[in-house]
Amino acid sequence: MTSITEPQRTIPVRAQYDVLVVGGGPAGLTSALAAAEDGLKVGLIESRSFLGGNMTIGLPILGFLGQKGNQIIKGLPQKFIDRLKVRKGASEHRPCPLHMGITLVEPEAVKTVALEMLTEAGVDVTFYTACAGVVMDGDTIKGIITESKSGREAVLAKIVIDCTGDGDVAFRSGVPCEKGNEKGGMQPPTLMFCLAGVDTEKLRMSIANQTRTYLTDFIPAEYFGQNNQFIVVGLRELIAKARAEKGLKIPNERTIIITGLREGEAWLNMTRVAGVDGTDARSLSMGEIEARHQIDDIYTYLKDYVPGFEKSYFTKTAPFLGIRETRRIVGQYVMTQEDVLGCRKFDDAIAVASYPIDIHRPGDEGCTLIWCGDCYDIPYRSLVPTKVDNLLVAGRCISTTHEAMGAIRVMATCMAMGEAAGRAAKMCVRDNVSPAKVNVCRLRDELVAKGAYLRS
Numbered sequence: 187m188t189s190i191t192e193p194q195r196t197i198p199v200r201a202q203y204d205v206l207v208v209g210g211g212p213a214g215l216t217s218a219l220a221a222a223e224d225g226l227k228v229g230l231i232e233s234r235s236f237l238g239g240n241m242t243i244g245l246p247i248l249g250f251l252g253q254k255g256n257q258i259i260k261g262l263p264q265k266f267i268d269r270l271k272v273r274k275g276a277s278e279h280r281p282c283p284l285h286m287g288i289t290l291v292e293p294e295a296v297k298t299v300a301l302e303m304l305t306e307a308g309v310d311v312t313f314y315t316a317c318a319g320v321v322m323d324g325d326t327i328k329g330i331i332t333e334s335k336s337g338r339e340a341v342l343a344k345i346v347i348d349c350t351g352d353g354d355v356a357f358r359s360g361v362p363c364e365k366g367n368e369k370g371g372m373q374p375p376t377l378m379f380c381l382a383g384v385d386t387e388k389l390r391m392s393i394a395n396q397t398r399t400y401l402t403d404f405i406p407a408e409y410f411g412q413n414n415q416f417i418v419v420g421l422r423e424l425i426a427k428a429r430a431e432k433g434l435k436i437p438n439e440r441t442i443i444i445t446g447l448r449e450g451e452a453w454l455n456m457t458r459v460a461g462v463d464g465t466d467a468r469s470l471s472m473g474e475i476e477a478r479h480q481i482d483d484i485y486t487y488l489k490d491y492v493p494g495f496e497k498s499y500f501t502k503t504a505p506f507l508g509i510r511e512t513r514r515i516v517g518q519y520v521m522t523q524e525d526v527l528g529c530r531k532f533d534d535a536i537a538v539a540s541y542p543i544d545i546h547r548p549g550d551e552g553c554t555l556i557w558c559g560d561c562y563d564i565p566y567r568s569l570v571p572t573k574v575d576n577l578l579v580a581g582r583c584i585s586t587t588h589e590a591m592g593a594i595r596v597m598a599t600c601m602a603m604g605e606a607a608g609r610a611a612k613m614c615v616r617d618n619v620s621p622a623k624v625n626v627c628r629l630r631d632e633l634v635a636k637g638a639y640l641r642s
């Protein structure tokens with residue numbers, strides 16, 4: 187690749203905060219809410235025009251319920267759900283044999299409620315602005331450089347929380363990062379899409395009553411007889427039939443259908459593009475183009491083979507390609523598969539999780555699912571990067587292996603990490619210490635006092 191040298195230039199400092207949160211997805215929302223709770227000056231920079239991140243692409247929130255059926259994420263994430271419910275924008279946390287618990291949310295309500303809550307908390311939200319660089323003083327981050335319609339500007343802060351999902355801030359500030367499995371393979375992305383006019387009653391009763399024809403993975407047929415909000419995963423034989431009979435190009439071996447909150451609505455988690463790197467704009471563009479191309483055949487398959495979809499019609503795609511995996515920081519502790527499967531407890535636990543290891547394998551069409559039987563902790567040290575001071579990370583890019591990331595990546599868990607990072611950032615500012623020096627006992631006490639769930 188040829189290159190040019192950009193001339194050095196002076197840029198304006200647009201704002202200075204106590205705490206700056208970069209990225210307004212599940213982790214960013216709760217980070218900002220927690221940091222702003224006692225009146226600190228908190229800013230949030232978001233590259234899109236709305237808050238919510240992947241909570242706006244038609245996915246259910248997973249992770250509120252543990253493998254033993256108890257609620258393991260409370261605190262600010264639950265407060266967010268309670269506010270959504272007032273607008274009929276969220277369901278109950280419904281038990282699910284495969285996913286432990288599913289909480290359906292309405293994407294537009296997510297955007298509205300998230301903005302309402304942040305605005306009420308006094309968080310200064312800036313949309314349409316991406317983090318393009320960092321301001322460093324040695325190994326200490328002093329702020330970020332943003333790129334937007336306004337051009338290039340700097341935003342400074344005492345503590346920065348990277349909630350970009352991709353570890354954009356951490357990576358640019360020199361934190362060591364890893365990507366994917368041992369071969370660098372990352373879980374494939376999916377462009378979610380939505381159909382209306384779906385007879386979800388017919389769908390669930392067909393699965394419940396015609397068990398030989400409509401076989402689902404892990405979830406027993408009776409479940410569908412008893413639940414009218416659900417996720418279907420499976421119907422593998424139908425896909426094989428559609429491929430053989432009609433030559434349809436279905437990129438997934440499993441049918442994944444999520445009922446929407448609105449009657450007759452279903453979200454489809456079925457496009458799949460191998461080899462996309464979500465930190466590379468050209469690769470992302472290729473993924474977006476290919477995923478959109480896949481939708482017609484998937485829709486034909488659903489209409490012609492899956493009961494309840496006969497009169498369905500296409501309404502929309504999600505606002506962006508859903509990226510499952512990119513960078514993970516190397517933090518003070520790297521969570522592993524053994525920690526997850528061993529239900530490991532940590533003295534510095536700041537959240538409890540229970541979602542299984544769920545990896546859409548980079549190398550083939552399949553999925554690896556492994557349950558631990560109970561819960562495991564997320565240690566604070568996995569949110570604290572090595573090498574760079576005054577930076578915290580929350581969300582799917584915390585310090586884990588590829589396998590552990592497959593478990594901790596779900597949105598309730600990311601929201602719980604966000605709350606912990608926000609509270610830790612507040613303590614850093616108040617006590618004038620760096621994230622690595624936070625008194626974790628006090629942080630844990632504050633989390634519990636404010637309603638979060640931690641194991642004793």
Ligand SMILES: Cc1cc2nc3c(=O)[nH]c(=O)nc-3n(C[C@H](O)[C@H](O)[C@H](O)COP(=O)(O)OP(=O)(O)OC[C@H]3O[C@@H](n4cnc5c(N)ncnc54)[C@H](O)[C@@H]3O)c2cc1C
Pocket residue numbers: 208209210211212213214231232233234237238239240241245246247248249315316317318349350351352354375376377455507508509510580581582583595596597598600
């Ligand atoms: C197809 C798919 C299906 C999934 N299924 C489920 C599911 O059913 N349930 C579940 O709970 N989880 C699911 N997940 C996982 C979950 O959605 C993510 O792991 C989770 O959303 C990560 O949260 P986050 O806050 O770390 O990042 P994100 O949700 O990605 O939010 C990051 C935010 O940061 C912003 N941002 C990024 N870069 C910058 C930048 N440089 N400058 C400024 N802003 C930036 C983004 O616009 C975004 O708003 C799925 C993921 C995918 C892709």
